[in-house]
Amino acid sequence: MSRPMASSEVARTDSLSDTQLREFLGYRLKRAYMVVHRAASNVLQQFELGTRSFTVLSLVAANPGASLSQLADLLLIERSNMVLILDDLETRELVKRSRDPNDRRRYLLKPTLQGLRVLEGATAAAFEEDKRLARALNDEEFALLMSLLRRVEEGASAD
Amino acid sequence: MSRPMASSEVARTDSLSDTQLREFLGYRLKRAYMVVHRAASNVLQQFELGTRSFTVLSLVAANPGASLSQLADLLLIERSNMVLILDDLETRELVKRSRDPNDRRRYLLKPTLQGLRVLEGATAAAFEEDKRLARALNDEEFALLMSLLRRVEEGASAD
């Protein structure tokens, strides 16, 4: 496959070293996130959902009557970005906005029947893929990883 | 702070539930990655480096003579995107491209003296911030998390 290279002034190997970067939590987190995110995106594509749309649809279904700001806060994203996600979900009739009669600034968000149907299929597919992605770990290790990630998130956010 | 709300047809709590999503490795990975990435970006800003530029500069310094394609492969990004990162680093005279005399398709990448100086400071700051972000974990837990992340990445990439 690879033939011997004519040697040049600088010694080179076929595979580069990233041993220094591998000491960084940020580096390892990003690499793991990338492969997991890409795989999840591929699976959700058949439902015409991105990972963000899937997450928002899931939260709306689990919290009917939630507001846009609440969702944005929970997902650590800007309200202005949440508007676009909800625009998309509402255009496709997966989520419905309706004015909150008690506070006319707010919209109460609810899933449509079709939204619930799509979510059901997407959740099953996403969950199966999630398990497949973590197949290198046994149940105990998986639970441990989840707990460590949560502690990192909470410890890092607490400034 | 929060006054009692007039009750509406749908019961609502101030904090939404994401218990279903919290079962997903992808969800937890993304949340942890977001807070870590934002903090790292903030720290690297004083060196006018993004996390990607920092990573590439670090790899060039650790592997003088590496090629663009090798770096792209290692970082799991497209060659076309690596071109733009290197354009930026070279414009700022942190990295230098020079033709490989043995294969005139390639460029050998090397850090400049200024590149090494900037990298030294950036690495120290990034490492300190990385440790701060992981301060919720002791050394043993940190090592365990790193190992679990690596196994997820490798297991997930192996299709």
Next chain:
DNA sequence: TATTGTTATACTCTATAACTATA
């Protein structure tokens, strides 16, 4: 034919500022 680097482009995700209508 295949590979390296490149250009152009589009799409996704994130961030900021300013506006409106309500409170």
Next chain:
DNA sequence: TATAGTTATAGAGTATAACAATA
């Protein structure tokens, strides 16, 4: 005056296709 939702826009990050030079 503060908050909820919105608009517009800019900046990262990522992906795809096509091309020239070289192997």
